[in-house]
Amino acid sequence: MKEKILEVIDKKIRPYLRSHKGDVELLDIEDGVVRIRLLGQCSGCISADYTVKDVIETSLKEKIPQIKKVELVNCMSEETLDMARKILGRNS
Template sequence: MIIIKERLERSECNMDIMDQVQEVLDKLRPYLQRDGGDVQLVDVEDGIVKLRLMGACGSCPSSTITLKAGIERALVEEIPGIKEVQQVF
């Protein structure tokens, strides 16, 4: 029973963090969409946010700058415990 309870608590905690990440992404999304792109939250685990850049952002040579200097910076500043953002394909 204790193990199941711990897993549920971790799952609930992860959902809270994912909700917070989604809120920040929703604030940034209009800027990405203005350039024909978008971002999708894939997962958050151990302070690492995994994102998929879509549309024009997925193939843009500046996507690394967008990811690290824009999205990662905003997430790290606004959400305690977020350490890094990784792009997944």
């Protein structure tokens, strides 16, 4: 199933996200639940929930019926952490 998911991500989802200066990382697949992380400009975007449900989950379920849902694992990107460190005047 992982290969099918990666194929859909590469062919359909990633081009859409890259047009918005973002990307996606597949983290885990368990019992039909796909866990992902959004990267780049998509990380922390106010439309992230829409993107996950209406773009990513819909695209994956359309091609792979065994998928029950897609969960977004939120975390700050390294770029965001670096920017926060600079603002706060911290090096680590």
